[in-house]
Amino acid sequence: MLKNLHLTFILLSLISFIGRVILSEINPILLKRKVFNITPHIINTLLIGSGFALVIQGGWLSGEYGWIVAKLLVLIGYIGLGVFVMKRHGAAKWLAFIAAMACIVYIGIVAVTKNVFFFI
Ligand code: HEM
Known part of the structure; x- marks a missing residue:
């Protein structure tokens, strides 16, 4: 379950990064909009957070x-x-x-x- 969430955030993070790179080429003005500034930070925080949670859940630090x-x-x-x-x-x-x-x-x-x- 948590791993599926982690994988979903990876996909969203990739889409938001590649999407912003495309926008920076075709319509950079749009990048100034709040939604394109804040959403990637939320997605990436959730991605890293889910990674940390997986570390704890899997007991990975003891191995x-x-x-x-x-x-x-x-x-x-x-x-x-x-x-x-x-x-x-x-x-x-x-x-x-x-x-x-x-x-x-x-x-x-x-x-x-x-x-x-x-x-x-
Ligand atoms: C761009 C960033 C990241 C990518 C592309 C990524 C990629 C992946 C992928 C593909 C898996 C599935 C592995 C499998 O099913 O065998 C995974 C699992 C996992 N990731 Fe990430 N990850 C990222 C960030 C992080 C971060 C920041 C952490 C924590 C420090 C983290 C910790 C973990 C853990 C503990 C697992 C579970 C491994 C397992 O149970 O086999 N990940 N990650």
């Missing part, structure tokens, strides 16, 4: 928890890249966008495999 630390570190990178994407234009913006998407994919794979170095 092997390196993958959770990796998720949090890469999450910070994802947030920083997201801020960068919304402030920049041109090649730097799209490079940061690709890097942000790579962070999400990494976080997702680490969540499933529980292996920080799944790629080696």
Whole structure:
């Protein structure tokens, strides 16, 4: 149940991020509206909150928890890249966008495999 909520917030977070990136290209004025400013913060808070609740529910801190630390570190990178994407234009913006998407994919794979170095 909680995991389904977590997965739903991930999807909503992705939709809101990609949606705002698209808006920043086609209609940046709309981004100034309260709904586009506040909603992503609510979704992302719920996403992180549900992640924390899953950590407690699953008793993950009493076992092997390196993958959770990796998720949090890469999450910070994802947030920083997201801020960068919304402030920049041109090649730097799209490079940061690709890097942000790579962070999400990494976080997702680490969540499933529980292996920080799944790629080696
Ligand atoms: C963008 C951010 C995040 C993404 C993309 C993400 C992705 C996922 C995915 C795909 C799963 C399902 C794994 C499975 O069913 O095997 C999951 C579960 C989980 N996530 Fe996240 N997550 C994110 C943020 C967080 C945060 C911030 C935390 C807490 C610090 C967290 C903690 C957990 C825990 C404890 C589980 C349950 C693992 C299990 O029971 O197997 N997640 N996450």
